[in-house]
Amino acid sequence: MIVFKFGGTSVGSAENMKKVAAIINDCNEKKIVVLSAVSGTTNSLVQINDYLALHKKEDALFLIDKLENSYYQLIKELYNLTNYHTKAKLFIENKFKEIRSLANEPIKNDKIILAQGEIISTNLFQLYLTEIEKDSLLISALDFMSIDAHEEPEQGNIKAKLNKVLNDNNYQTYITQGFICLNANNEIDNLKRGGSDYTASLIGAAVNAEEIQIWTDIDGMHNNDPRFVDNTFPIDEISFDEAAELAYFGAKILHPQSIIPAQKNNIPVLLKNTFNPTAKGTLIKNCNNSIGVRAIAAKDGIIAIKIKSYRMLMAYGFLKNVFEVFEKYQTPIDMITTSEIAVSLTIDNPKYLKEIIEDLNTFGNVEYDVDMSIVCLAGNFSHSGKGISAAVLNCLTDVPIRMISYGGSQYNISLLIEKNDKIKALNLLNQGLFAESIPHAV
Ligand code: ADP
Ligand code: ASP
Numbered sequence: 001m002i003v004f005k006f007g008g009t010s011v012g013s014a015e016n017m018k019k020v021a022a023i024i025n026d027c028n029e030k031k032i033v034v035l036s037a038v039s040g041t042t043n044s045l046v047q048i049n050d051y052l053a054l055h056k057k058e059d060a061l062f063l064i065d066k067l068e069n070s071y072y073q074l075i076k077e078l079y080n081l082t083n084y085h086t087k088a089k090l091f092i093e094n095k096f097k098e099i100r101s102l103a104n105e106p107i108k109n110d111k112i113i114l115a116q117g118e119i120i121s122t123n124l125f126q127l128y129l130t131e132i133e134k135d136s137l138l139i140s141a142l143d144f145m146s147i148d149a150h151e152e153p154e155q156g157n158i159k160a161k162l163n164k165v166l167n168d169n170n171y172q173t174y175i176t177q178g179f180i181c182l183n184a185n186n187e188i189d190n191l192k193r194g195g196s197d198y199t200a201s202l203i204g205a206a207v208n209a210e211e212i213q214i215w216t217d218i219d220g221m222h223n224n225d226p227r228f229v230d231n232t233f234p235i236d237e238i239s240f241d242e243a244a245e246l247a248y249f250g251a252k253i254l255h256p257q258s259i260i261p262a263q264k265n266n267i268p269v270l271l272k273n274t275f276n277p278t279a280k281g282t283l284i285k286n287c288n289n290s291i292g293v294r295a296i297a298a299k300d301g302i303i304a305i306k307i308k309s310y311r312m313l314m315a316y317g318f319l320k321n322v323f324e325v326f327e328k329y330q331t332p333i334d335m336i337t338t339s340e341i342a343v344s345l346t347i348d349n350p351k352y353l354k355e356i357i358e359d360l361n362t363f364g365n366v367e368y369d370v371d372m373s374i375v376c377l378a379g380n381f382s383h384s385g386k387g388i389s390a391a392v393l394n395c396l397t398d399v400p401i402r403m404i405s406y407g408g409s410q411y412n413i414s415l416l417i418e419k420n421d422k423i424k425a426l427n428l429l430n431q432g433l434f435a436e437s438i439p440h441a442v
């Protein structure tokens, strides 16, 4: 079984959906195809929910009309045969009736509106496959994808339920929704923005797939963030550990948690470009890469907290007290550095910041800064490699560094800087560390 996942731009127009159909039809193996919403749709649905929360119903209804019209254009271009176009039109009309009636009721669960993007894209796509006489079965992610009360995927249940659906219906091609799931209360929920990658990886693990293919709008994982840096280039092969670090620390091409289920089950993940399918892409697998920096990513919205113990030297128990505060508020720590009397750490979830600071104040002086960024260098930093940290720091003589984390894992060096310095830092690191690898550099 191969799991294919296509992102928002890959299903972003009739023309692109046809490209997706050609890609999957080219593969003769059994497959599950996970689709995102048509690009822009989830953003519009978020905006509609925001308007509804602010009681701006007219604005919400205006946006609903606009979104609905964009689908009439898409289906006009997607189907050749009148009866398929008519079926699709009826489907869109009913869907938007449903969305309008949700908008007219008091909000009970805004995730229901958010889920409609993936429900629409998968229905339209599956209907297109039927029109071109390719047999497939649409399976609802809500029948098998679920998260528990801590918002963690219920991997055992997902496996049992999905395999039952597959065993009960023998098809060569299954189509399903990324992103959406049921939560512990059996309500519609989701795996957070960009979550279709996570869906694909969870499905891959559940069916023990041969490979998970993530198809997007770029030739694989680049060595640096192409949104902020020129002269980035795709990486042929990268280890699970390195890819997981990059995803977690901001490489938007992958949802932060999406590598873990694939890694746990040793299922290779291939990143491919829907708009350039002959390009090699990036293969993520269990491999021992050579020592050095493989790629760089950056994550924004970081809060740095520094706690200086009231008791000075030999203050054992201090770190335990600090960690207990974060445990109490279920707030994960990303980076940490310590000295004898102080500890600096970072979090990315501001939800309980006020309470955390208040609690920490009981046993230390606390300072904090918001709007920081973590720059993460992923690679193989085994201690036998010499000069890597020096090379990294040499690139950044012009950038104030607030924290450095090195040695926590063999695969990561993290630097905390101000967000305003991020683009500069990413570019300096690119020039300093990758100049020789940039294909057209002299
Ligand atoms: P999809 O809608 O297919 O899920 P995303 O927009 O979520 O696509 O992810 C693809 C985008 O990720 C690329 O267009 C690129 O701008 C961005 N990106 C950020 N960092 C990287 C990286 N290191 N390598 C490749 N793409 C990256
Ligand atoms: N449609 C969702 C989003 O835009 C999920 C995804 O595309 O992965 O976040």
Ligand code: MG
Pocket: 007, 194, 197, 252, 253, 254, 255
């Ligand atoms: Mg994405």
